[in-house]
Amino acid sequence: MSFTGSLVLAGVGGLVYKFAGGQSYEKLPAVTIPFNEYSDKVYKKHFTKVVGRTKYILMNFFKDAFTGGAFIYPFRGFLEFNANKSSYSTTMLSVLSSYLVMFALVSFVYWATITPMYTAFLIVLGPIGLFIAILHSFLQANVFTLLFMRLSHFNNHLVEVCLKKKGLQQDSHLGKPIKYYVPVNSVYFWAYYFPFKLVKYILGLVVLLALLSVSFFPLVGPVLFHVLISPFIAQIYFSKVLRLQNFNNLQRRENIYLHAGQYASFGLLAGLIESVPVLAGFAISTNTIGSVLLNIDYPMVPEIVTVVETNIEIETVPQETNEQVNY
Numbered sequence: 001m002s003f004t005g006s007l008v009l010a011g012v013g014g015l016v017y018k019f020a021g022g023q024s025y026e027k028l029p030a031v032t033i034p035f036n037e038y039s040d041k042v043y044k045k046h047f048t049k050v051v052g053r054t055k056y057i058l059m060n061f062f063k064d065a066f067t068g069g070a071f072i073y074p075f076r077g078f079l080e081f082n083a084n085k086s087s088y089s090t091t092m093l094s095v096l097s098s099y100l101v102m103f104a105l106v107s108f109v110y111w112a113t114i115t116p117m118y119t120a121f122l123i124v125l126g127p128i129g130l131f132i133a134i135l136h137s138f139l140q141a142n143v144f145t146l147l148f149m150r151l152s153h154f155n156n157h158l159v160e161v162c163l164k165k166k167g168l169q170q171d172s173h174l175g176k177p178i179k180y181y182v183p184v185n186s187v188y189f190w191a192y193y194f195p196f197k198l199v200k201y202i203l204g205l206v207v208l209l210a211l212l213s214v215s216f217f218p219l220v221g222p223v224l225f226h227v228l229i230s231p232f233i234a235q236i237y238f239s240k241v242l243r244l245q246n247f248n249n250l251q252r253r254e255n256i257y258l259h260a261g262q263y264a265s266f267g268l269l270a271g272l273i274e275s276v277p278v279l280a281g282f283a284i285s286t287n288t289i290g291s292v293l294l295n296i297d298y299p300m301v302p303e304i305v306t307v308v309e310t311n312i313e314i315e316t317v318p319q320e321t322n323e324q325v326n327y
Helices: 004-018 035-065 067-083 085-113 115-125 127-152 156-165 187-214 220-228 230-244 249-258 260-274 279-297 302-310
Strands: 024-027 178-181
Touching (some): 035 067, 035 187, 035 249, 067 085, 067 279, 085 115, 085 127, 085 156, 085 279, 115 127, 127 220, 127 230, 127 279, 156 230, 187 220, 220 230, 220 260, 230 260, 230 279, 249 260, 260 279
């Protein structure tokens, strides 16, 4: 439960959110490309796009990391909650309760299976070793708990509450955000989509397991784990806001790449705060609020991202003021 169970629950939570309601499903336009044109219009195009995206990230990552002081927004999220407790408390208590239940279950299994091994290994250090084993158990149980809590998206309602509190709501005239899909019976699925996704998920699993192995190092491991996955943490938080801004799934992904440094900066501070057990139960909510505030101050326009995506070349997307963006 503490390891495999958390991974399974995290995967289930992610899938539920990915295919949740409130989206309009449309077939990916690339599905209609004739197979004899795949060399240029699919394989070469996507390769060029990945190369261009990678170059853009490498050239702009550190500059973006300090754009707008994204790293302070987890703290701004706390200040926003503190100033409007009545608006956020109900949802926050629900999220906190879910966290505490999950944390208790994971900790129980962890203490019954893994903690004895740490204790046996560190007992040579005497009382200090025992203290390290106990403290590390809580830190790593928190890591496994957050794998599920972040991907379960229990805190989605906080995004809507914060936007409403700031006088910004989703424009009903825009309709539902689009979720592009690839039919299983299409050539595109078997010739490109499935092989690409298979390799992607296998590599992702390998990377995740490698990063989780880092978290097993006493005390520093769990904290370092959150530092290393900071871009992933930010992606989870901001996907909620971007979906409400009517970004389709392709635009949301592209937006993360275009502002990788800025989002990683936010994710780094959010992850460090969430490294503290129990406090993490509160931080999931305050960090969600912080992500909304950052998107209000530095919003994106979906149409601009579409231009970037269709032209393949990665362009700098101008920041807009919140008066220019209709949520």
